[in-house]
Amino acid sequence: xxxTLVIAGFCACIFMDSFQRLLWITFKIAPSNWAMxxxxxYYLVRSGxxxxxxxxxxxxxxxxxLMGWVVHYxxxxxxxxxxxxxxxxxxxxxxxxxxxxxxxxxxxxxxFFFLPAMGKGMLAxxxxxxxxxxxxxxxxxxxxxxxxxxxxxxxxxxx
Numbered sequence: 640x641x642x643t644l645v646i647a648g649f650c651a652c653i654f655m656d657s658f659q660r661l662l663w664i665t666f667k668i669a670p671s672n673w674a675m676x677x678x679x680x681y682y683l684v685r686s687g688x689x690x691x692x693x694x695x696x697x698x699x700x701x702x703x704x705l706m707g708w709v710v711h712y713x714x715x716x717x718x719x720x721x722x723x724x725x726x727x728x729x730x731x732x733x734x735x736x737x738x739x740x741x742x743x744x745x746x747x748x749x750x751f752f753f754l755p756a757m758g759k760g761m762l763a764x765x766x767x768x769x770x771x772x773x774x775x776x777x778x779x780x781x782x783x784x785x786x787x788x789x790x791x792x793x794x795x796x797x798x
């Protein structure tokens with residue numbers, strides 16, 4: 640069970656990270672800044688502040704880049720647990736179409752939690768280009784959902 644969650648979560652993150660690298664290579668669209676996620680995580684644990692709009696102005700956290708990558712993959716495993724719960728509730732199947740549905744639905748987390756927590760506002764309204772940020776979140780999470788479905792199919796075939 641844990642192995643399935645890890646495989647699915649890692650596959651989802653690898654798909655998303657690969658997609659972001661492709662966007663960087665082809666369109667020079669910068670990938671997610673996992674160092675900021677690490678810094679946010681560090682200050683969350685240290686101060687208990689979930690919403691930290693001035694996170695970019697705070698001093699760098701120790702090993703924030705590594706911490707951000709670790710948090711990213713742990714969140715992927717967390718999403719895998721949610722996906723599995725939805726499969727068990729017979730609301731989703733571990734197929735590619737349901738992976739797309741899950742991925743697109745999961746975009747509510749960055750839109751309404753993580754972007755505001757990082758000082759970017761709901762739906763990225765405080766960024767230079769909110770529409771682009773929101774579109775990229777949808778695309779990233781769609782690819783993430785495909786990776787999740789692929790990871791579950793891979794894990795279930797090997798168990």
